[in-house]
Amino acid sequence: MTTALTTTNPSSPTAPNESSESIMTTTTLTAPVTATRTPKVPTVGVIKAEWLKFWSVRSTAVTLLAAGFATVAFGMIFSAVAESDEPAGPAALLSDPVDLALGGIGLSEMIIGVLGVMFVAGEYSTGLIRTAFAAVGKRGRVIRAKAAVLSASIFGVGLAAVTASVILGQAVYAGSEATSAVTDVLDVIFGTTLYLVGIGLIGAALGFILRSTAGGIGTLVGGVFIGPNLLNLLPDSFTDVFMKYLPSEAGAAMMTQVSNPDLLSRGAAYAVFTAWVVGLLGLAGWLVKRRDA
Amino acid sequence: MIEVTNLTKQYGETLAVDNLTFTVRPGIVTGFLGPNGSGKSTTMRMILGLDSPTSGTATVNGLPLADHGRPLTSLGFLLDAGAVHPTRSAHDHLRALALTNGLPTSRVDEVLDIVGLGEVGKRRSGGFSLGMGQRLGIAAALLGNPDVIMLDEPVNGLDPEGILWIRHLLQNLADEGRTVFVSSHLMSEMELMAEHFVIIGQGRLIKDISADELRAMAVGEKTQVRAEQLDDLVGLMRGDGIEIVSGDRETVSVRGLTSGEIGRIAQTNNIALTSLIPEQRSLEDVFMSLTHDTVQYQGGSRMEAAA
């Protein structure tokens, strides 16, 4: 820890702190020599700080856990209802047992997207983002740390929830022949988890770009969740070409083992979805560094 | 040390900071004074590297703050005491800040004790009173044990006891050799706290002045004179550039002569003075007239431009 200021002799500058080998001996400052070029804090410090911020606030921590819970709960309800052979039930819409077990994803992805927006835009409304930018110095490090924390948190909770949904959904479904290959099921589990991570990151990017919770949520819901449904109203000749490149449609291809001619192949879907996430985060970083905080 | 050189910030049509140059020196408390909207917060945001200057530079110990490896160990700041998450505890708030600069958690407990929040550190900061919030903001500024401390309106909303506490704290920090830079829009809050003043109006530097020099300015131009043969004395004092206004029957107010000069006139003419009181203005008054002038000048020039 630092001590109170030492009165240094201008002609023989003493080391201001333990790691100052790099200070040149020719410095002749009149003011007390202070650590002008202190060694950088490792990025892991900034990540730890963001991790603590994420998990020390009810709105973010509880929201993520709620999304995980919703995934499992709705998946089980859908699977159980399907077993009872009600023709009007979700079984009529979803044919694949794994898809059925992940029937709750539509809700959780929205919750997680909103969480991403809140995690970032919330700091714009409290003013904490300024504290973070000034304390860290380099804004890119704050953005990367927030993205890392969101990714790790969503991945952990998402993977657990998605896996539990698939297993518990199969257990309550039980009625049908389980034909899926294990590798296909794993593809779905990872694809779904990574899609949730990506949606959270898109939410965070929108938070940085728009700096407002309402604006971020509006854009996210409009652009990712509702917009594609509206585009469906356009002529097929148009939607057939463009629709599948939207984040939600690329996500749909990542989250199913059922092949669908309207969707991209799994590999192409990953590439397109990654491009959306990286592109939006890149735009966020570019804007944040140029704008006043 | 904080060095601000030709700092200018334009927001669209608004010239928030206009070619400011000043240095904040270590070892004393420097007050940063200006009326509402004069550009104090904008200047501080530029020092923090949050807003980029339209032109000019602001450095902390010779380097822009963002280029310091661990900014909090060089400069501790309070911008807005409300910048906390209401459901996060004071302790977690500070611990997150400490982590960004590789500071130990033990330092969090230390600063909470320094500001008197040791007991309530685990409580949600949303339930804090205005004064407690302000103390939490100051705790954050002290976290990195920095040589430069910069506080934007830290006294805002504090009771007299809180103001006294801040005054002592800042004085101690300055006595330890640190640079202490504190803004306010009220001279009354700053006059007992600061040893030096940077006074701005409409984004421009009005005075970069020591407290003693400022107090010298507070000695008024007028002297109240009472004397037994007042009419004779008034006759003797008359002259070019000297203004004499009579108050009640035995008192006049004189501008253009010092009380010493008036005393000598009375003595050489054998007039008995009953009282001789140099007018004393409050520092608030001096501050108001200093900043009022710029505001008026600005208004005038703007109207000319429009005409």
Ligand SMILES: Nc1ncnc2c1ncn2[C@@H]1O[C@H](COP(=O)(O)OP(=O)(O)OP(=O)(O)O)[C@@H](O)[C@H]1O
């Ligand atoms: N982000 C911004 N965009 C546009 N104008 C701004 C911005 N920030 C400040 N201003 C304007 O710049 C001027 C200076 O504002 P600033 O907040 O720096 O003043 P201040 O001295 O801190 O005032 P106060 O005592 O009220 O806190 C004001 O006219 C303000 O409206």
Ligand SMILES: [Mg+2]
């Ligand atoms: Mg202000």
